[in-house]
Every structure is written in C-alpha cells, then in structure tokens.
Amino acid sequence: MRYSLSLHVVGLVCALALLGAQRAIGWELSYEAYHAAHLNEAISLDDDDNPGSIGNNLLLPFNRTRVPGSEGSRAVREFIVEHFNSTLAGEWAVETQPFEENGYNFTNLVMTLQNNASEYVVLAAHYDTKIEPAGMVGAIDSAASCAALMYVAQFVAHVARHERATEQARLETEGPVVTGSALGVKIVFFDGEEALEEWGPEDSIYGARRLAAQWLADGTMPSVRLLLLMDLLGSGEAEPMVPSYHADSHQEYQLLNRIEDDLLFRRSASASESSPLAAQVARQRKRLDPTDYRYLALGRAVVDDDHTPFLAAGVPVLHAIPLPFPSTWHTVRDDFRHLDAAEARHWALLVCEFVVQSLRARAQR
Ligand SMILES: *[C@@H]1O[C@H](CO)[C@@H](O)[C@H](O)[C@H]1NC(C)=O
Ligand SMILES: *[C@@H]1O[C@H](CO)[C@@H](O)[C@H](O)[C@H]1NC(C)=O
Ligand SMILES: *[C@@H]1O[C@H](CO)[C@@H](O)[C@H](O)[C@H]1NC(C)=O
Numbered sequence: 001m002r003y004s005l006s007l008h009v010v011g012l013v014c015a016l017a018l019l020g021a022q023r024a025i026g027w028e029l030s031y032e033a034y035h036a037a038h039l040n041e042a043i044s045l046d047d048d049d050n051p052g053s054i055g056n057n058l059l060l061p062f063n064r065t066r067v068p069g070s071e072g073s074r075a076v077r078e079f080i081v082e083h084f085n086s087t088l089a090g091e092w093a094v095e096t097q098p099f100e101e102n103g104y105n106f107t108n109l110v111m112t113l114q115n116n117a118s119e120y121v122v123l124a125a126h127y128d129t130k131i132e133p134a135g136m137v138g139a140i141d142s143a144a145s146c147a148a149l150m151y152v153a154q155f156v157a158h159v160a161r162h163e164r165a166t167e168q169a170r171l172e173t174e175g176p177v178v179t180g181s182a183l184g185v186k187i188v189f190f191d192g193e194e195a196l197e198e199w200g201p202e203d204s205i206y207g208a209r210r211l212a213a214q215w216l217a218d219g220t221m222p223s224v225r226l227l228l229l230m231d232l233l234g235s236g237e238a239e240p241m242v243p244s245y246h247a248d249s250h251q252e253y254q255l256l257n258r259i260e261d262d263l264l265f266r267r268s269a270s271a272s273e274s275s276p277l278a279a280q281v282a283r284q285r286k287r288l289d290p291t292d293y294r295y296l297a298l299g300r301a302v303v304d305d306d307h308t309p310f311l312a313a314g315v316p317v318l319h320a321i322p323l324p325f326p327s328t329w330h331t332v333r334d335d336f337r338h339l340d341a342a343e344a345r346h347w348a349l350l351v352c353e354f355v356v357q358s359l360r361a362r363a364q365r
C-alpha cells in the first residue's frame, strides 16, 4: 500500500461532531478459557513444543515469500484452505477465486460463516508478498494479520459449536451470539495487493479490485455493513499507532478501542494469575488512539490499500493500519525476527471480541 500525506485541520470540527453515542461493553469472560488454551500456541514464533512440525501454529507457515502465482503462494493458500476446510469443518464455506491479470495468476480466498445471515462484517488482509526486494517474507505485510484472522475464524467456530451444544433454555435467556445473529462474517484473504512493478491504479490491489467488481455484479456489496481491513500489524516497534481514518466507521473504531481498554485494564487490574486472557498480552500498550482526529478531519483516504474499491462502492471501512508505516515496511527487514507475536495475538483478541460484540448486537431472539 501507499500513502499520501497533506494534513490540515479544516474538517476537524465536523469530525468531532460525528463522534457517536457509545454502547456499553463487557468482555465475555466465558471465552477467556478458550484463548488461554489456544492463542499462545496458534500465534507463536516458536515451534519448540513440536520440533519439526508446526502443529497448530497459524503464523510460521507464512514465513516465506508469497508472490502471486508462485509455489510459495500456492503452499500458503493450501494451508489457509485446509484450516477452514478441515480444522473448522462445516462452520465456514470456502471459496477460492482464481483469475489472471497482467500476465499473473491470482487467487482470492473468501470464507463465509454459515450462520444464515443476510448482512456481513467482512474481515480482510492480503496474503501475497512483493516481488522486490527479493526474499521479503512480509511478516507485517501481512503475515501477522492473516494468522490473526485464521485464529478469529477458529474462535468463531468454537463459539458457534459451543452454542449448538448449549441447552435451549440458556440460549433463550442469554441469546445466541453467532448462530442466531442476523449479521454474518466473511473473512477474505486477498491476493495481489502489492504492485508487481510500480504502484498505480492498474498495478496494485488486483484481488480487491476483482472481488469488489464481483460483489457489485452479484449483489453482495450492499449487504456488507463493514470492511475491517488489517495491514502492517504485528511490528515490535513501539510506534506508530493505528488512528481512525473514516468517519463512517468511527463508531466501530471506538468499539474496538473500548475493547482494547478493557483488555489492558483486565491485564493490569486483575492479578495475572486469575485472568488467563490477561496473560495472553505481553505488555501494556495501546495500539488505538481515539484522540487522533487528523485523518478523520481530512474526510478522504490517505492510504491506498485493498479497501479502496469497497470505499468507492460506499462500504464503511475500518482500516487497521498504523501510520506512518513501521520502519521495516517494504524492506528485507520485514521478516520474522522483526515480528512480535504478542502484537499479533493482541490484534487477534481485539478482533475476536469485536466480532462477538458485533454479532451479539444483531442477535435474533
Ligand atoms: C523464518 O525463515 C527463515 C528462513 O528460512 C529462518 O531462518 C527463520 O528461522 C524462520 N523464522 C522462524 C521464526 O521460524
Ligand atoms: C475445500 O475447499 C474447496 C474450495 O477451494 C472445496 O472445493 C472443497 O470441496 C473443500 N473440501 C472440503 C473437504 O470441504
Ligand atoms: C495461470 O494458470 C493456468 C492454469 O494453471 C496456466 O495454464 C497459466 O500458464 C498460468 N499463467 C501464468 C501467467 O502463470
């Protein structure tokens, strides 16, 4: 992706006026045990537990180049599809969407939660890597985001299964979250986000342009309530933060921010032994900054990325990308040594809770 910065504050007052009312939230304590049992293993830089095998690790298979049409791309795609097809069997519908453009083969992966919904929150990241510099494995760009989304998928499948196994009486009082929501989830792994030669409208976001055109043609686009696009997450660098970019997703940004506050609060307030969830986050650090209105105030996108054609189609977009970009961006240093698995786990937790709360808000009783 690429960014163009020319900040001014003309729209600031308008942006401030848009800050909406807030819903109360509370972390689902019942999910803590699941995260405690699975998250560290799923998103880890360490294969010591299982030497020679990556077992349930969702991150390490991304430690290779994934240029469109290459063997690395095929292998990683197979790994993703296998996760949704086998591990999460039956909970997600898997679509692989191959196409050819500009002399390259690309394949988008579109996973849909089978909860019979009519509207969707779409979670997305790109799985391809840049051709140059040769050997760049794109740890933050965007291996960490892809692994986080694969974890979110397995978490949501767990919640759905749990709900089906839980007695009717309890569901009637508390309400189902996943299985009974009018809102569904799609998880998209875009191919071809990176330019093949030089970034431009015709040489970038190949997969996103293709999927947006398809969703406009087949009538899916109007059912997309939100696109949450994750990119350049997982860096070990203390800065930068992830600001809010778009007024029409600012309310969702605030929800994500409250979830983050709640997570960090739990970590500091409850003794770490008593909160397995708290122990999952390596340290106390905010990633979201709801007081930064600079980009909201501009009223236009400053970062070119996979969201662009969806934004153009009127879809509200929550762009989870730090700005300025981490220093390893588009260099060979964007490798797994410069990746912070705790950071990737942090995002996985935020998005898990974000999905649960979004679905719960649309529960059908
Ligand atoms: C990632 O791959 C490189 C090159 O194959 C290897 O040296 C490195 O140990 C791997 N990193 C991890 C965390 O497995
Ligand atoms: C896995 O996904 C592919 C879609 O790429 C589908 O054709 C295939 O039937 C699925 N396999 C299983 C076991 O569900
Ligand atoms: C794309 O894939 C098709 C089918 O596998 C193959 O025949 C074709 O040569 C590929 N094109 C490129 C540019 O690699």
Ligand SMILES: *[C@@H]1O[C@H](CO)[C@@H](O)[C@H](O)[C@H]1NC(C)=O
Pocket (backbone or CB within 6 Å): 116
């Ligand atoms: C899905 O929703 C439609 C429309 O609300 C309904 O007619 C159908 O029975 C539902 N299917 C399942 C499997 O719940």
Ligand SMILES: [Zn+2]
Pocket (backbone or CB within 6 Å): 001, 130, 141, 194, 330
């Ligand atoms: Zn990139």
